[in-house]
Amino acid sequence: MAFWLIICVLLAGAAALLVVPAMRHGKQSAATRDALNKAFYQDRLSELEQDEQQGVVAERPELVKELQQNLLNDIPAEQMVQAKPINRWALVPGVVLLLAVTVGFYLKTGGLAQVLDWRLVQAQMPELRERVANERAKPLSMEEIARLGLGLRTALQQDDRNINDWMMLGRVGMALNNATTATQAFAHAYQLDPNSLEVRLGYAEVLTRSNDPEDNKQATQLLRRMIAENHSDPRVLSLLAFNAFEQGDFKQAIGAWQVMLQLLPANDPRAEVIKRSIAQAKAQAGGETVKLNVTVALSPQAAKAMPPQGTLVISVTDGVSPVPVAVKQLPLSRFPLSFSLDDSNAMMPERLLSAQHQVQVRVRLSQDGLATPQPGDWFGESSLQTFSGKEQVSVQINKQVPEK
Numbered sequence: 001m002a003f004w005l006i007i008c009v010l011l012a013g014a015a016a017l018l019v020v021p022a023m024r025h026g027k028q029s030a031a032t033r034d035a036l037n038k039a040f041y042q043d044r045l046s047e048l049e050q051d052e053q054q055g056v057v058a059e060r061p062e063l064v065k066e067l068q069q070n071l072l073n074d075i076p077a078e079q080m081v082q083a084k085p086i087n088r089w090a091l092v093p094g095v096v097l098l099l100a101v102t103v104g105f106y107l108k109t110g111g112l113a114q115v116l117d118w119r120l121v122q123a124q125m126p127e128l129r130e131r132v133a134n135e136r137a138k139p140l141s142m143e144e145i146a147r148l149g150l151g152l153r154t155a156l157q158q159d160d161r162n163i164n165d166w167m168m169l170g171r172v173g174m175a176l177n178n179a180t181t182a183t184q185a186f187a188h189a190y191q192l193d194p195n196s197l198e199v200r201l202g203y204a205e206v207l208t209r210s211n212d213p214e215d216n217k218q219a220t221q222l223l224r225r226m227i228a229e230n231h232s233d234p235r236v237l238s239l240l241a242f243n244a245f246e247q248g249d250f251k252q253a254i255g256a257w258q259v260m261l262q263l264l265p266a267n268d269p270r271a272e273v274i275k276r277s278i279a280q281a282k283a284q285a286g287g288e289t290v291k292l293n294v295t296v297a298l299s300p301q302a303a304k305a306m307p308p309q310g311t312l313v314i315s316v317t318d319g320v321s322p323v324p325v326a327v328k329q330l331p332l333s334r335f336p337l338s339f340s341l342d343d344s345n346a347m348m349p350e351r352l353l354s355a356q357h358q359v360q361v362r363v364r365l366s367q368d369g370l371a372t373p374q375p376g377d378w379f380g381e382s383s384l385q386t387f388s389g390k391e392q393v394s395v396q397i398n399k400q401v402p403e404k
Helices: 002-027 033-053 062-075 088-109 114-132 140-159 165-173 179-192 197-209 213-229 234-244 250-263 270-285 300-305
Strands: 292-298 311-317 326-331 337-341 358-366 378-381 394-396
Touching: 002 088, 002 292, 088 179, 140 250, 165 179, 165 197, 179 197, 179 234, 197 234, 213 234, 234 250, 234 270, 250 270, 292 300, 292 311, 300 326, 300 378, 311 337, 358 394
Parallel strands: 292 394
Antiparallel strands: 292 337, 311 326, 311 358, 358 378, 378 394
C-alpha cells in the first residue's frame, strides 16, 4: 500500500509540473505596452513635482507637455490582440500520455510479475513447510522446491539466526543442484551452532559432494572429529566412507563400510549395498586385503577348565593404546584353532588393521560373551611383534583372570 501511495503522489507531482504552468499562463494577462507607458508617465510626473518643490526645475509646464507628447508617440496605431488562455481540456492528452508512458515503463522494467509471484510464494509457505515436515505428504516438485527456497530466503531476511531455515535452504540447494546456495546455507548454520550433529552432518555432506578439493579436505577433517566423538553412528560412517572413496582413500572407505556392517542389524537391506561398495573399493585399490593369521592353543589347565559353551573373544592392539584395533568373536570349538582378522574387524575406520606396523593379540574364553573380562576367565596374549600383513601369530591360553 505504501508503494502504490508513493507512486500516485509522484504521478500527481509530475502532472502538476505539466498543468500548473500552463494554467497560470492562461489566467495571467501579460502587461501591455500602454500599461507600461502609463506607469512610466506617472512616475515621471511625480519626479518633476518633487524637483519643482526643491527648486531644481523651473519650467515644469513645458516639461510636462513634452512628457505628454512622448507618451502619445509611444502609443501604437493598432492595439495588440490579447492572447487567449489555454483551454484546460487541451492539457488532458498530455496528462494521459504521461500516465501511459510511466505505467508502461513500470510494467516493462518494474518486475510486477515477479512481485506477484513472490507474494504467492509467501502465501504458500505454510503449506510447503508442512509438506516437507510430513513424510506421508506428497513430495514437492522441482518448481515447488524452488518456491520453497524463495520463501526461505525471504524468511531469513527477517530472522537470520533461524538454524532450521538455514538447514532447509541448504537441502533445497542440494535438491536443485545449486552447490553455492547449499554450501553457504550450511556454512551459516554451522557458524550459528557448530556443536549440532545434524548441522555438522549436513555441512559435511555438502562439502563431500563439492567439486572443490579444499571442501573435500574440510569435510574429511570434520568427519574425523565426529568419528572420534562417536564411532558407531552409521550416518557419519557412511559419509566418511563416501568421502574417502571419492578422494581415492580406498582403505579408509573399506574400513568405514566394514564397521557399518558390524553395526547394522541382521537382514538389513543396506548390507548388500555396502558389500558391493566394499567390493568396488577393493577393485579400485587393486590389491588384496591385509590379513592377520592367528593360531590359538590351550594349555592343559585351560583345556580342563574350558566350559561346554561360551565365546572366544579376540582383540588386537597396537601395543601402545589399550583400545583394540580389531575385535572378533567366535563360538568355542576344537583346539588348536586357526582364523584370520582383517579390516572388516576394525573398531574404528581411522584405525585400520592394515595401517598398523606392530600388533599384540589377546584371546579370552568367555562364558557369557561379554566384552569385559570376568573373574575366572582364561586368556592368553602374544608378544608385541612387527606386522606387515604376512605374519603368523600364535597364542596359548594359559592365564586366568584373578578373582576379586
